[in-house]
Amino acid sequence: MNKVKYTIMGIALFVYTLAVIGLTTMIITPDPDFDRNTTLTTEEIDNMCDNREDVGF
8 A cells, every 4th residue: 555655646746847847937938929020120130140150050
């Protein structure tokens, strides 16, 4: 009986850990739609591309 109790407690702890990780990820990860409506000029895009080429991307 003791083994069953520890098995159930282990599974519950595992599920609880996954829930905490998922909730933390949802809170920390920014909203992908937040920057969708920003408009960049062609010059800003060229500057970003130049900066990426400088670091090797």
